[in-house]
Amino acid sequence: MDYDVKDLKLANQGKLRSEWAGQEMPVLAEISARFKKEKPLKGLTIAACLHVTTETGNLMVTLKEGGANVFLCASNPLSTQDDVAAHLVKNHKISVFAIKGENNKTYYKHINSVLDAKPNITMDDGADLVSTLHKSKVKLIDNLIGGTEETTTGVIRLKSMAKDGVLKYPIIAVNDADTKHFFDNRYGTGQSTLDGIIRATNRLVSGTTFVVVGYGWCGKGLAMRARGLGAEVVVTEVEPLAALEASMDGFRVMPMAQAAPIGDFFCTVTGNIHVIRKEHFQKMKNGAIVANSGHFNVELDLEGLDKITKSKREIREYVEEHTLKNGRKVNVLGGGRLINLAAAEGHPSSVMDMSFANQALCAEYVAKNHDKLDNDVHDVPTQIDKSVSKIKLKALGVKIDTLTAEQKKYLSSWEFGT
Numbered sequence: 001m002d003y004d005v006k007d008l009k010l011a012n013q014g015k016l017r018s019e020w021a022g023q024e025m026p027v028l029a030e031i032s033a034r035f036k037k038e039k040p041l042k043g044l045t046i047a048a049c050l051h052v053t054t055e056t057g058n059l060m061v062t063l064k065e066g067g068a069n070v071f072l073c074a075s076n077p078l079s080t081q082d083d084v085a086a087h088l089v090k091n092h093k094i095s096v097f098a099i100k101g102e103n104n105k106t107y108y109k110h111i112n113s114v115l116d117a118k119p120n121i122t123m124d125d126g127a128d129l130v131s132t133l134h135k136s137k138v139k140l141i142d143n144l145i146g147g148t149e150e151t152t153t154g155v156i157r158l159k160s161m162a163k164d165g166v167l168k169y170p171i172i173a174v175n176d177a178d179t180k181h182f183f184d185n186r187y188g189t190g191q192s193t194l195d196g197i198i199r200a201t202n203r204l205v206s207g208t209t210f211v212v213v214g215y216g217w218c219g220k221g222l223a224m225r226a227r228g229l230g231a232e233v234v235v236t237e238v239e240p241l242a243a244l245e246a247s248m249d250g251f252r253v254m255p256m257a258q259a260a261p262i263g264d265f266f267c268t269v270t271g272n273i274h275v276i277r278k279e280h281f282q283k284m285k286n287g288a289i290v291a292n293s294g295h296f297n298v299e300l301d302l303e304g305l306d307k308i309t310k311s312k313r314e315i316r317e318y319v320e321e322h323t324l325k326n327g328r329k330v331n332v333l334g335g336g337r338l339i340n341l342a343a344a345e346g347h348p349s350s351v352m353d354m355s356f357a358n359q360a361l362c363a364e365y366v367a368k369n370h371d372k373l374d375n376d377v378h379d380v381p382t383q384i385d386k387s388v389s390k391i392k393l394k395a396l397g398v399k400i401d402t403l404t405a406e407q408k409k410y411l412s413s414w415e416f417g418t
């Protein structure tokens with residue numbers, strides 16, 4: 001069995017932490033128990049490129065219970081939990097290729113290692129696996145019946161591949177399930193990003209000005225939680241509707257040029273490139289703290305920052321202090337990589353439970369329905385999304401009402417009015 005992890009001796013710690021996470025993943029546990037009996041993925045090879053965390057570990061075990069041969073690499077060089085990687089190899093005989101802090105060359109070597117398994121299904125987070133496959137391993141495409149994509153950035157990339165006619169097999173956009181982005185992107189990113197910023201800096205958020213760059217689902221969660229910690233929250237946006245929403249949610253909305261001199265914390269969650277640039281860093285207050293929680297490390301223009309930097313040093317783990325030529329200091333967290341996974345542990349298990357339940361059920365859906373899917377990016381079937389919310393509610397012990405016959409009739413009629 002082939003693998004590349006930091007240290008197999010970490011396996012026991014990974015096992016215990018995965019068990020702890022599993023206690024908050026009842027939906028995945030229910031699916032896992034069914035998969036164990038039904039083996040819907042029997043004989044299929046799955047190549048997964050995901051953040052290697054306790055929650056991902058539990059998903060990989062579920063896929064294996066379902067009968068799949070599972071290969072896993074990291075979807076970000078900094079997000080791997082080395083103990084989980086060791087646990088999957090040692091205790092579950094799953095081939096993992098991931099080491100926290102790996103350089104770009106090793107990152108792509110690991111992606112190629114999981115592709116060498118000749119997968120039938122890909123499970124991606126950010127679309128690096130799918131794009132590597134399409135760029136340099138086209139011969140493998142014949143083996144593929146479908147794939148899934150976890151995140152907004154990946155879905156956008158894949159949709160542009162489909163638009164250009166280069167996507168060669170169907171992908172299900174797990175990110176777009178309501179039971180994924182309503183919870184994972186909003187509450188998961190909200191909490192884990194602040195967790196990462198706080199673990200990296202140990203600074204008080206209360207009484208500060210916290211600039212949230214981008215007001216998509218992740219930005220909404222982050223703004224809500226930063227306000228909850230007592231910050232005055234400023235939102236910057238380019239979309240008029242999102243800016244209006246932020247404004248009516250009670251946040252100050254302004255361009256980055258105006259926010260730069262007043263922020264104490266800045267965090268980007270846009271999915272776009274260079275949303276904080278040289279001219280913004282130049283105006284920041286002494287001691288400003290800048291982080292990114294978007295998928296790729298492109299949101300901060302760090303090359304631009306280097307051009308106006310006189311000297312820099314790692315003042316504490318995950319904090320690079322830049323002394324600018326203007327004399328002020330600007331602190332960049334986690335090298336601009338997604339701070340919730342670099343300095344903390346990513347989204348809490350309770351939300352990943354729903355995201356990964358969607359992943360497992362979509363893998364099953366691909367296994368059963370790939371003949372009917374064309375080479376495009378597809379929505380998660382509504383029945384999967386609904387079943388995830390129903391099982392989660394049951395697990396949380398929350399009961400809801402059901403429509404009466406009269407209400408059902410009323411909703412399907414058009415005759416009744418004033």
Ligand code: ADE
Nearest residue numbers: 051053055056345346347
């Ligand atoms: N993305 C964000 N948080 C995550 C987690 N805990 N596990 C896997 N992927 C994630």
